[in-house]
Amino acid sequence: MSSHVVEWVSVKNHSALVALTLMVVILATGLTLPVFGQVYKADSQPRIIDITAKRFEFTPNIIHVNAGESIIFRIRSEDVTHGFYIDGYDYHLEIPPLSTVEVGPMQFNELGKLKIRCSVTCGPIHPFMVAEIIVEPNYVLPVFLVLTAGMFGTSVAYIGTRPKNRMLGISTEKELDILRIKVIGPVLKKFLQWRGSNYALLWPNLVIFMIVFASGFVGNPTGNLNFSIAVVWILWFAAVEFMILLGARLWCTLCPLPAFGEWSTRRRLYGVHRLKKWFSLGRKWPKQLDNMWIGALSFLGISLIVPWLVTRPIISGLLFVGLVSIATIMHLVFTKRNFCRSICPAGAYIGYHSVDSLFSVRSRDKGTCDKHIAKECMQGSPNGYGCPWLLYPGGNNDNTFCGQCFECLKSCSLDNMTLKLRMIGKDLPSIAAKAKGKFDEAWMGFIRFTLAPLYMIVFFGPTFWIKDWGNMSNVYGANWPTIGLLTPTPNALSNWLGWAVIVGGLSLAVYPAIFYGFSWLAKQAVGEVKQSAKDLFLSFSYALAPYGMTLWVAFALSLIMVNWAYPLNALLQDPFGYGWHLAPIDKFTWSPLLANMLPYIQAPVIFIGLAFAVNSTYNIGMKLFEDHSKAMKATIVMGVLHFAAALIVMFILAG
Amino acid sequence: MSEVKKQTELIENSALKDIVEALRLQYEGYSITRDSIVNPLTKVVEYIYDAHQAHLTNKEQCSYAGSVLVDATLEETHRRFASDVAKANKVYLAGIKLANLVWRRLDEVTQTQHKTPFATLGQITDQIVEAACRAML
Amino acid sequence: MRQGKHSIFWEIIALGTLILGLSFLGVPMLDAVLKPSPPHGIVIRLNIVESSGFDPSVITVKRGEPVKIILHGMDVSHSLVVPDLGIDSGPVEPGKEKVVEFTPDKAGTFVFYCGTLCSVKHHFMRGTIVVEE
Numbered sequence: 018m019s020s021h022v023v024e025w026v027s028v029k030n031h032s033a034l035v036a037l038t039l040m041v042v043i044l045a046t047g048l049t050l051p052v053f054g055q056v057y058k059a060d061s062q063p064r065i066i067d068i069t070a071k072r073f074e075f076t077p078n079i080i081h082v083n084a085g086e087s088i089i090f091r092i093r094s095e096d097v098t099h100g101f102y103i104d105g106y107d108y109h110l111e112i113p114p115l116s117t118v119e120v121g122p123m124q125f126n127e128l129g130k131l132k133i134r135c136s137v138t139c140g141p142i143h144p145f146m147v148a149e150i151i152v153e154p155n156y157v158l159p160v161f162l163v164l165t166a167g168m169f170g171t172s173v174a175y176i177g178t179r180p181k182n183r184m185l186g187i188s189t190e191k192e193l194d195i196l197r198i199k200v201i202g203p204v205l206k207k208f209l210q211w212r213g214s215n216y217a218l219l220w221p222n223l224v225i226f227m228i229v230f231a232s233g234f235v236g237n238p239t240g241n242l243n244f245s246i247a248v249v250w251i252l253w254f255a256a257v258e259f260m261i262l263l264g265a266r267l268w269c270t271l272c273p274l275p276a277f278g279e280w281s282t283r284r285r286l287y288g289v290h291r292l293k294k295w296f297s298l299g300r301k302w303p304k305q306l307d308n309m310w311i312g313a314l315s316f317l318g319i320s321l322i323v324p325w326l327v328t329r330p331i332i333s334g335l336l337f338v339g340l341v342s343i344a345t346i347m348h349l350v351f352t353k354r355n356f357c358r359s360i361c362p363a364g365a366y367i368g369y370h371s372v373d374s375l376f377s378v379r380s381r382d383k384g385t386c387d388k389h390i391a392k393e394c395m396q397g398s399p400n401g402y403g404c405p406w407l408l409y410p411g412g413n414n415d416n417t418f419c420g421q422c423f424e425c426l427k428s429c430s431l432d433n434m435t436l437k438l439r440m441i442g443k444d445l446p447s448i449a450a451k452a453k454g455k456f457d458e459a460w461m462g463f464i465r466f467t468l469a470p471l472y473m474i475v476f477f478g479p480t481f482w483i484k485d486w487g488n489m490s491n492v493y494g495a496n497w498p499t500i501g502l503l504t505p506t507p508n509a510l511s512n513w514l515g516w517a518v519i520v521g522g523l524s525l526a527v528y529p530a531i532f533y534g535f536s537w538l539a540k541q542a543v544g545e546v547k548q549s550a551k552d553l554f555l556s557f558s559y560a561l562a563p564y565g566m567t568l569w570v571a572f573a574l575s576l577i578m579v580n581w582a583y584p585l586n587a588l589l590q591d592p593f594g595y596g597w598h599l600a601p602i603d604k605f606t607w608s609p610l611l612a613n614m615l616p617y618i619q620a621p622v623i624f625i626g627l628a629f630a631v632n633s634t635y636n637i638g639m640k641l642f643e644d645h646s647k648a649m650k651a652t653i654v655m656g657v658l659h660f661a662a663a664l665i666v667m668f669i670l671a672g
Numbered sequence: 673m674s675e676v677k678k679q680t681e682l683i684e685n686s687a688l689k690d691i692v693e694a695l696r697l698q699y700e701g702y703s704i705t706r707d708s709i710v711n712p713l714t715k716v717v718e719y720i721y722d723a724h725q726a727h728l729t730n731k732e733q734c735s736y737a738g739s740v741l742v743d744a745t746l747e748e749t750h751r752r753f754a755s756d757v758a759k760a761n762k763v764y765l766a767g768i769k770l771a772n773l774v775w776r777r778l779d780e781v782t783q784t785q786h787k788t789p790f791a792t793l794g795q796i797t798d799q800i801v802e803a804a805c806r807a808m809l
Numbered sequence: 810m811r812q813g814k815h816s817i818f819w820e821i822i823a824l825g826t827l828i829l830g831l832s833f834l835g836v837p838m839l840d841a842v843l844k845p846s847p848p849h850g851i852v853i854r855l856n857i858v859e860s861s862g863f864d865p866s867v868i869t870v871k872r873g874e875p876v877k878i879i880l881h882g883m884d885v886s887h888s889l890v891v892p893d894l895g896i897d898s899g900p901v902e903p904g905k906e907k908v909v910e911f912t913p914d915k916a917g918t919f920v921f922y923c924g925t926l927c928s929v930k931h932h933f934m935r936g937t938i939v940v941e942e
């Protein structure tokens with residue numbers, strides 16, 4: 018086993034080792050930055066800072082204080098009761114309506130930025146009611162910027178050492194057959210080849226979905242007290258990003274949305290129907306729609322209503338009813354998982370990032386599959402269905418549309434299908450090299466990549482107007498009986514259009530245009546190659562798969578670390594926000610976990626993403642040009658864009 | 673008429689030869705009993721009968737019937753997986769041949785309607801299975 | 810088809826669990842059972858008037874018998890004030906409970922209202938408590 022590890026990570030080149038070591042130093046510096054905080058002496062005369070709180074903003078929203086300065090905050094609420102909480106400080110203040118509460122004198126010895134959060138539920142957007150304290154001098158931002166530059170520099174230096182088929186020092190060619198690991202392997206294999214395994218894995222989520230439906234329609238109208246919001250949009254939304262990294266489309270294994278349709282067409286919950294006869298019209302899904310376009314655009318569409326979706330239970334309830342209905346109807350018409358492949362918004366982005374997962378379902382030996390005439394993984398056998406995702410699993414090299422239903426593990430009579438652990442970016446270069454005409458996946462990448470920093474600003478930034486535009490200035494939570502409260506005013510609608518233009522414009526046009534510009538420059542830098550600038554644009558866009566994933570991981574961290582108490586209470590105590598106490602323990606009090614440390618955890622995650630982006634671009638370049646210096650030139654040009662994106666995120670985190 | 677009959681016999685003989693050969697390979701190292709021949713072949717015939725009755729398409733169903741034979745033979749030897757591709761292919765192709773044969777007979781019967789398909793089914797099973805048993809035991 | 814041997818058995822088990830799973834859709838109907846209601850307790854949910862205000866907004870108690878009102882905040886902070894009986898719960902945070910205990914000493918019908926500004930229609934957030942002889 019240990020010799021395996023050595024094989025995987027061995028770095029033969031000394032300069033590569035130096036570059037990688039420097040990267041680790043940069044990550045460690047980012048993580049340990051808060052240690053360098055300094056205790057200043059307090060002034061004698063405290064400064065009073067007046068803050069007004071109203072749904073859902075603090076004014077001023079960015080407060081500059083000097084390190085060590087003695088501060089008294091005087092907070093006044095202009096409407097309902099709000100709370101006042103500063104990351105890392107143990108003040109849970111309640112500000113009653115129309116009254117003023119003072120806190121302090123207190124002093125700040127931190128290096129950079131702290132967030133003020135509302136700690137008393139004051140309405141739907143409450144979890145995202147945020148202001149910022151910037152402790153001057155703000156050393157963190159310049160340090161972050163320098164570290165970003167260092168990361169970019171070391172990444173470029175690393176690829177300068179001609180690493181072949183490697184991602185940051187780890188081999189992308191080696192794979193570990195998970196089902197052959199001692200003890201775990203056989204148990205897992207036994208489980209996955211049991212026909213009931215899918216149903217058993219899915220069942221808990223079926224129960225959860227039922228509670229989501231119920232709570233979405235008749236639960237507490239306030240989002241963070243309602244299961245459909247707290248569990249789906251805080252816990253699930255965050256967890257999916259980690260699931261992609263560790264388990265690719267593992268969510269699709271567990272997802273109940275298409276289950277009703279699939280069970281109906283199969284006329285079976287557990288077994289394989291003896292006859293290969295489907296309860297379905299058996300139509301063919303149109304070829305021109307067999308791609309990611311609808312999924313990508315529906316993900317964007319969801320983002321256009323995201324301030325409502327993630328705060329109003331009824332909007333979530335309706336969305337899920339809609340998705341289940343579409344999925345079921347599509348199964349009854351098209352038989353297989355065309356909904357999951359082409360329509361599902363989550364399926365689209367999970368699939369897009371899954372190419373960079375550590376996990377995959379693959380054949381042990383492709384030669385065996387080629388020789389095997391029966392191709393049971395496609396046509397099915399008495400032990401398992403043919404691939405419902407319309408793949409040829411035995412020859413598959415791409416996670417994008419592998420929904421990990423594990424039917425091929427069951428149907429294969431040669432025991433040739435398995436689960437494999439591999440390094441991030443194994444399949445990416447060959448997928449990217451075949452990108453010709455695949456605009457759908459490129460745009461999925463742009464949409465995801467643009468929306469991650471935008472979500473950081475919208476949900477956890479201090480800027481109120483953008484939240485307000487997206488939220489259409491609505492202060493009401495809503496379930497089915499109170500859905501009328503969501504009727505927007507004309508003015509709010511026109512603001513929302515502004516929001517839609519910003520979100521849609523940035524992700525569909527502005528960033529892709531910039532990306533194309535850099536691709537054109539890369540083409541100029543590379544010189545004579547057979548690929549056009551458009552080819553490079555499409556191929557290099559795949560570097561956003563790992564990069565975008567890390568940005569979303571960073572976002573997910575802030576989502577779950579700040580708001581973990583809401584989903585836990587909804588899961589354990591009070592799913593409908595009715596005041597139930599199901600578990601015999603106290604409800605968890607909302608109190609962010611290590612929130613003052615968040616930027617120092619998020620920044621290194623993004624540094625890793627930047628390194629992934631640079632290394633992926635290089636690997637893609639090598640696949641395209643088969644020439645180190647050309648790949649290197651292209652990588653430096655594209656790398657500058659990725660570097661700039663990281664700098665922007667640093668401004669969001671610490672500026 | 674006799675020309676057609678000859679051809680049919682030829683096909684049947686070649687199918688039988690393939691089945692016997694495939695089963696011999698598949699059961700190498702295991703004891704061959706009457707059951708281990710009868711059960712898998714009957715399963716294929718029954719499957720094709722049901723598929724034919726359900727008006728499913730020939731090609732897809734016969735190809736699937738090949739997998740049915742593979743699985744049934746593995747079951748007779750208490751295995752979950754086949755040992756190698758070559759053997760699995762042989763059994764699979766033999767299964768398809770058998771399935772096609774049965775399918776064609778059923779087609780004929782339904783067209784001419786001299787006999788009920790079910791009676792024919794019994795006949796085919798008897799003929800083929802008995803022939804296989806004679807050849808192997 | 811090995812897996813098919815017990816397939817009918819397993820299909821039935823699966824169908825049973827499916828129905829069990831689907832039945833969770835009805836969990837909100839268990840509210841009467843699952844909400845905490847100690848003896849002589851009355852649960853009042855506090856909503857803004859635009860949703861449903863005090864829920865319930867009419868409660869009946871008996872003179873001389875101790876009453877325990879459990880207030881549960883649903884959306885924003887509210888409170889319960891009954892001036893005639895000298896009761897003021899103070900603010901109740903959303904998602905939290907506050908218990909008000911008292912023994913009414915006079916019979917009659919009394920108005921209660923919300924004492925914490927909660928929405929533009931805050932002043933309409935009212936209810937009545939009937940103290941029976």
Ligand SMILES: [Cu+2]
Binds near residue numbers: 098
């Ligand atoms: Cu607030």
Ligand SMILES: [Cu+2]
Binds near residue numbers: 857887927934
């Ligand atoms: Cu109120």
